Amino acid sequence: MSSPVRSVLLSCLAWLAGLAPLSASAADADAVKRSKSERDVLIYSNIAAYNWGPIIEAFHAKYPWLKVEALDLGPAEAFERYYSEASVKRRTADIIAVAAPDTWMRFIDRDQVEPYVTPEAAALPEWSKPVKGVYTISADPVVLIYNKLLLKTKEQRPDSLDGLAAQVRKQPMLYAKRLTTYDATSHPFAYALHWAYVHQRGQKGWETLRTLGPQTRPEGGGATMVEKITAGEYVGAYFGSSVTFLRRMKEEGREQVLEWALMRDGTPVMVRGMAITRAASHKAAAQLFVDFALSREGQIAVGKGGLTPYRPDVPKSAVPFLTFDSVRDTVGEANVILVGYDRTMLQEQNQFLSQWKASYGLKR
Known part of the structure; x- marks a missing residue:
């Protein structure tokens, strides 16, 4: 029996016996x-x-x-x-x-x-x-999305979440209830990315969310966010799905209205x-x-x-x-927040969501 045939035969026998994976x-x-x-x-x-x-x-x-x-x-x-x-x-x-x-x-x-x-x-x-x-x-990274007809200056369209929070503090009436993000209380995807962001950024992350939360109306889906930002109901979104947004922006001719950015101070990657x-x-x-x-x-x-x-x-x-790799090269490896399989995410869910709802002014 030739060596290659013998090798395959032994591999198959091992697989059938549950001793090794088939080659x-x-x-x-x-x-x-x-x-x-x-x-x-x-x-x-x-x-x-x-x-x-x-x-x-x-x-x-x-x-x-x-x-x-x-x-x-x-x-x-x-x-x-x-x-x-x-x-x-x-x-x-x-x-x-x-x-x-x-x-x-x-x-x-x-x-x-x-x-x-x-x-x-x-x-x-x-x-x-x-x-x-x-x-x-x-x-898949989440991104910042803006209506550039409403936020007309580069300063009003920062490429970091801390920068967006600074703009909200500086011009509260411009952003008042006109930001959106995913609702962490009703969407596993949203809970995971908010948790991962705060888990990496700690108290600074909570401070940023407490600034943005009162000016934010959470949504359940990315397509709804895109439509409402395009229509001007919202001036922008944070933690927006790149999967939902980028292709729709390119194929539906939304470039004249919308702009997006990765968050250089911490981009969650799902x-x-x-x-x-x-x-x-x-x-x-x-x-x-x-x-x-x-x-x-x-x-x-x-x-x-x-x-x-x-x-x-x-x-x-x-x-x-x-x-x-292009996301990592843009924001830096230290600012890539992998939204992975951390067991702490399960253990802290009730406590985290209670604190999240308080930050967003939602009923507990």
């Missing part, structure tokens, strides 16, 4: 074969169809027999729908891809992650693969989790999708969809918007 080349060949009887992959996410478009198109070009259905749900809804369907053994998500670290940690605790090891893992930074089977599809689920019925197709989304080719497609690729081998020139 990347053998695993891929097996997944391709099995996927042809599965035919499709179902994804629950909080990613819009226009963001998914380039990713699904590129994946389908590589695996034309596979159909991808990606539902755009809220982060909490994606998990709750999965739990409900899996409990009665109905067809449910093969993959979940959402930006909500707290709900991901609860999902992990319920042992609902398929512990799949992708052959792309070695090319990915450690922070992007927090536990076995959970990966990062994109690392680590958008992705995993194959325990209850997945099409695991081979799901495996191929995860491998593709994490590959260099897949990450370029991620960038073309308006999400933020983070592989070091994806240059800014390959995508129309941002890369993780």
